[in-house]
Amino acid sequence: MESIALFSVKELSKTYTDKSNWFKKGRDVTIGPVSFDMHRGETIAIVGDAGSGKSTIARLLAGAELPDTGKLFIGDDEVNWHDSKFFCQNIRMIFQDAQKSLNPTVRIGDQLEQPLLFNTRLDKHQRLERIYDALRKVGLLPEHASYYPHMFSGGQAQRIGIARALILDPQIVIIDEALAPLDPSLRAQVINLLLDLQETLQLTYILISHQISLVRHLSDRIFIMDQGQIVEHGKVEDVFENPQHAKTQKLLKSLDM
Numbered sequence: 001m002e003s004i005a006l007f008s009v010k011e012l013s014k015t016y017t018d019k020s021n022w023f024k025k026g027r028d029v030t031i032g033p034v035s036f037d038m039h040r041g042e043t044i045a046i047v048g049d050a051g052s053g054k055s056t057i058a059r060l061l062a063g064a065e066l067p068d069t070g071k072l073f074i075g076d077d078e079v080n081w082h083d084s085k086f087f088c089q090n091i092r093m094i095f096q097d098a099q100k101s102l103n104p105t106v107r108i109g110d111q112l113e114q115p116l117l118f119n120t121r122l123d124k125h126q127r128l129e130r131i132y133d134a135l136r137k138v139g140l141l142p143e144h145a146s147y148y149p150h151m152f153s154g155g156q157a158q159r160i161g162i163a164r165a166l167i168l169d170p171q172i173v174i175i176d177e178a179l180a181p182l183d184p185s186l187r188a189q190v191i192n193l194l195l196d197l198q199e200t201l202q203l204t205y206i207l208i209s210h211q212i213s214l215v216r217h218l219s220d221r222i223f224i225m226d227q228g229q230i231v232e233h234g235k236v237e238d239v240f241e242n243p244q245h246a247k248t249q250k251l252l253k254s255l256d257m
């Protein structure tokens with residue numbers, strides 16, 4: 001049975017003036033317009049060459065940047081792109097370099113407390129409970145709240161990144177190449193953790209990855225991006241078994257195992 005759409009994106013687009021190389025200098029690069037639905041508890045993979053617009057879509061959806069056009073609906077209600085509190089609470093990102101995204105001079109508990117201070121009315125005791133709970137959810141211990149980032153391994157730092165993403169009980173988590181730096185056994189542990197959390201919390205994941213095995217293992221649907229457009233989309237097994245677009249065929253062959 002088809003589940004009800006949690007979020008709908010309509011005609012989302014962003015145009016940049018590309019300053020990345022001399023030949024393209026001054027030329028506009030447009031990402032979109034793209035439209036799609038996201039359902040509760042599903043994982044959507046966005047796959048495409050470097051520069052195809054994957055991270056731009058992610059940043060727009062996370063409210064980190066304003067689109068030029070487009071609407072975002074939750075159920076029938078339109079979301080205001082300027083409502084930063086909505087984005088903070090509902091759509092969170094997990095970053096590639098977990099260690100770098102943490103402030104080295106601030107204890108983990110204080111870093112996890114920041115979003116709670118800015119976005120909730122919880123008192124100190126309730127905030128601490130929420131922090132301990134988030135640490136437990138990702139397989140860490142309440143006492144880790146008093147540690148500094150350098151006291152954690154790469155895999156643990158990624159777990160803290162996940163705890164930070166989850167602390168406000170979001171509905172959507174964007175995983176932008178966040179698993180790429182981990183070695184295979186750590187990656188497998190973090191993947192299992194993400195799958196467990198998805199099931200328990202009914203999270204929707206948007207996965208941006210170049211790793212074909214990961215995309216295949218984690219995703220329900222896949223969007224193939226090329227030059228700012230979604231050129232093919234569908235259930236992951238259908239797209240992998242019967243890719244229609246030439247770009248999809250090329251990408252699926254070139255993605256690493």
Ligand SMILES: Nc1ncnc2c1ncn2[C@@H]1O[C@H](COP(=O)(O)OP(=O)(O)OP(=O)(O)O)[C@@H](O)[C@H]1O
Nearest residue numbers: 016017018019020029049050051052053054055056
């Ligand atoms: N802030 C910006 N200013 C100017 N151009 C930008 C900006 N952000 C992205 N672009 C351009 O938009 C295009 C899409 O970039 P984006 O980072 O979304 O691609 P991507 O598919 O995520 O690539 P990668 O896999 O390398 O992360 C590129 O041409 C890029 O140069």
